[in-house]
Amino acid sequence: MKTNFIAFLLLIGCFAQAQNYRYIYDVVYKKDSTSEITSKENYNLDIKKDEILYYTRDYFIADSLIVNDIPFPKNAKLNTSNIIRHKPGSNQFEDYDLLENTVLKLATSDHQIWKLSDEKKEINQLKLQKATSRWAGRNWTAWFCETIPFPEGPYKFRGLPGLIVELYDDKGNYHFALVKSEKLGRTDDNQFLAAAKEMGTAVTWEKYKSAKLQYYESPVNYIKNGLGTSNDNEFFLNDGTVVTAANSREINANLRKAIKKYNNPIELTRIINYP
Structure with a gap:
């Protein structure tokens, strides 16, 4: 993370609740738990006044190409993985799973019981505090930043007194790391996300x-x-x-x-x- 990114993050605390933000995570994970091979993708966490969305950045890239009338690169392959949505302050989630032309909408109620630690560290001028939780069959370690006043994080992880900057499980299957932040404009709507929400069949x-x-x-x-x-x-x-x-x-x-x-x-x- 560059210095200007850190400065931007630290300024957020002054007026965060009146703005919409996008936090971009590097996600390194094992598709196959029996293999040591990992994959890396970028995911967006959009924090808006009325909803919070977590989705692969491929949706954002595809939407940008269409909006700007730019042809898709030859042999381009998009990762159309799940879209996670919830309301600010809520543990009630909507999980949109795209099975090609079918969109399944699964409502879930999820929350983590966090155990705060006195352990702290600093990464790129961000002061982080450690928290741990046993959730969904895995042991998780989170590092959150109180100066970024959103109790949110990647996927369905939330409930800490600051944004989750780093998150990983103890078996090395998943590792999330915040790498970038952007302020969203009023017109930052994504047609792919809108279509998924419109097409979603509740199950x-x-x-x-x-x-x-x-x-x-x-x-x-x-x-x-x-x-x-x-x-x-x-x-x-x-x-x-x-x-x-x-x-x-x-x-x-x-x-x-x-x-x-x-x-x-x-x-x-x-x-x-x-x-």
Whole structure:
């Protein structure tokens, strides 16, 4: 983090409640808990007066390209992972899961019981305090900054007396680190997030699990049924992959393999066991 970023963060305390902000996190995680290979992505945490959103930065990039009439880069692949939404001060979350052309909206009630520590450290001029919690099947360590007066953090983590700047579990599966901050303007609306919220179908946990298992059973057929296409019609996956009659069987097998292998969610208490 650069010095001007730190100065910007420290100034927020004076007028934070009257503004909207975006905090960008580097997220390093293991898709496969049995492997030491990690992936790295950027996620946005948008803190607005009426809602708080956490989503992959790919949504922001895609929206910017369309708004500015810029063609998508050749072979571009977007990560269309879950969108997490809640109201300021609330532990009631809406979890939007995009199964290609279907959007499942799962309502959850989540909160962490934090144990504050006297341990402190300083990173890039930010004074941080340590807190720990056992939540969703993992042991978590958070470092928060009281001078950034938002009781928020990445994903569904919140409830500390300041923004969570760094967060990780004790097994090395997930590591979140704040890397950038931006002030949002009044017109910073994202058409992809708006569409997901509009299209979201409310489901119970049991229906959610059932839909995920149906998708795993035959991802290609699940998508075809949702699109209403015939066996001969080509269609695109969200990551840009073209599915044809000639390659549909191979793609189906690859999707099933990936779903089962990369099954390491943040919340182990909500893991789905694929056969």
